Amino acid sequence: MQTSTPVTQSSRSILCVVGARPNFMKMAPIMAALAELGPKLAVSLVHTGQHYDVAMNHQYFEALGIPQPDINLEVGSGSHATQTAEVMRRFEPALDEKQPSAVLVVGDVNSTLACALVATKKGIPVIHVEAGLRSFDRAMPEEINRILTDQISDLLFTTERSGRENLLREGIDDSRIRFVGNVMIDTLRRNLERAVPTSKILQDAGRKAFLAGHDGYAVLTMHRPSNVDNPDTLRILLDTIRKITSRLTVIFPMHPRTRAMIEKFGLGEMLNVPELVQLPPMGYLEMLGLMKDARVVLTDSGGIQEETTALGVPCITLRNNTERPITVDEGTNTIAGQDPVKILAAFEEIMQSGGKAGRVPEFWDGQASTRIAAAIHSWLDNGLRS
Numbered sequence: 001m002q003t004s005t006p007v008t009q010s011s012r013s014i015l016c017v018v019g020a021r022p023n024f025m026k027m028a029p030i031m032a033a034l035a036e037l038g039p040k041l042a043v044s045l046v047h048t049g050q051h052y053d054v055a056m057n058h059q060y061f062e063a064l065g066i067p068q069p070d071i072n073l074e075v076g077s078g079s080h081a082t083q084t085a086e087v088m089r090r091f092e093p094a095l096d097e098k099q100p101s102a103v104l105v106v107g108d109v110n111s112t113l114a115c116a117l118v119a120t121k122k123g124i125p126v127i128h129v130e131a132g133l134r135s136f137d138r139a140m141p142e143e144i145n146r147i148l149t150d151q152i153s154d155l156l157f158t159t160e161r162s163g164r165e166n167l168l169r170e171g172i173d174d175s176r177i178r179f180v181g182n183v184m185i186d187t188l189r190r191n192l193e194r195a196v197p198t199s200k201i202l203q204d205a206g207r208k209a210f211l212a213g214h215d216g217y218a219v220l221t222m223h224r225p226s227n228v229d230n231p232d233t234l235r236i237l238l239d240t241i242r243k244i245t246s247r248l249t250v251i252f253p254m255h256p257r258t259r260a261m262i263e264k265f266g267l268g269e270m271l272n273v274p275e276l277v278q279l280p281p282m283g284y285l286e287m288l289g290l291m292k293d294a295r296v297v298l299t300d301s302g303g304i305q306e307e308t309t310a311l312g313v314p315c316i317t318l319r320n321n322t323e324r325p326i327t328v329d330e331g332t333n334t335i336a337g338q339d340p341v342k343i344l345a346a347f348e349e350i351m352q353s354g355g356k357a358g359r360v361p362e363f364w365d366g367q368a369s370t371r372i373a374a375a376i377h378s379w380l381d382n383g384l385r386s
Ligand code: UD1
Pocket: 020, 021, 022, 050, 051, 052, 053, 056, 057, 077, 078, 108, 109, 110, 111, 141, 142, 223, 255, 256, 257, 260
């Protein structure tokens, strides 16, 4: 995809893509940094509509000041094949209409791969933010999305140094890779002061009295198919959480996939314990507030492993691996998988010692999006040559 003619200033345009909840907090600072380049670069936004509920979608645009999408593909839910194919089918005319100099995708959701694939097949260069992360677990749909998106990207931005090693091993040319840090942490730093206090969240949910006299709380998030789509695994995890509630209040904002699975498998009764607070999916500022003051966060999310490391809050990851090893090597993260013994041991350790101290990784300094905007600018100047 590399050319050597500089892209003329008047025709420079980037088409950014978002689709699902974890994309929004990554795209917000990137679009702001690109906008700061001024009229030299036209920036537009496509929303594939992979996530569509108010709680999973609109709240984030509002809270993070993301511009309204120029185009919404309204794809919605479906099997992996249906969802990916539908994004591709609907993205092609959007690309024909916009004719951008490059398409910028973030993260590892189905929309990321689908739009990257359409763009590259039409000869339009692809920029991937959050490239090179690998869990080495191909049963994870996101791992397939990561590997394939990176293979067809022209400019790859990494969040941690392990990303470059992974990309080089897969044959990606070093000249295409830029280590810039973590845009998600840009968003976190910018919004920390606006985080909604836990007391307000509980009050709004009618559970105000809940924390009175309690010794802090844990936050739980869980939505990965590997944790929630199998009834036995889900039952074991919920049972482990029940055990944790005998020591610490657990606040559980529930992803729609998880809620649907708990209903489907008839496990709702397991959540009927006084020390477990069920909440609907939270907005960004609410989630930040919950995490910031938690004694521990239990999660299977990738982004939350990073956010807790940046916040210095202990995190127990309910997966057998992580594509973000720096959160374990340098941060506050402990991998516990789905094994109750490991989860409860990690939890006890945190209750007794406060957990790993951790430090904030290199370039997680709030400036990643500025580095990305500068790199894109010079890449366009160089005729898309890395
Ligand atoms: C997707 C991403 C995952 C990310 C997660 C964050 C892929 C392969 N997975 O998983 O990496 O961590 O988003 O949330 O792209 N649903 C709603 N309302 C919505 C969206 C979804 O009710 O606004 C329900 C539907 O029942 C849907 C299910 O959630 O079938 C799953 O949605 P989907 O977008 O397929 O995947 P996620 O599990 O959200």
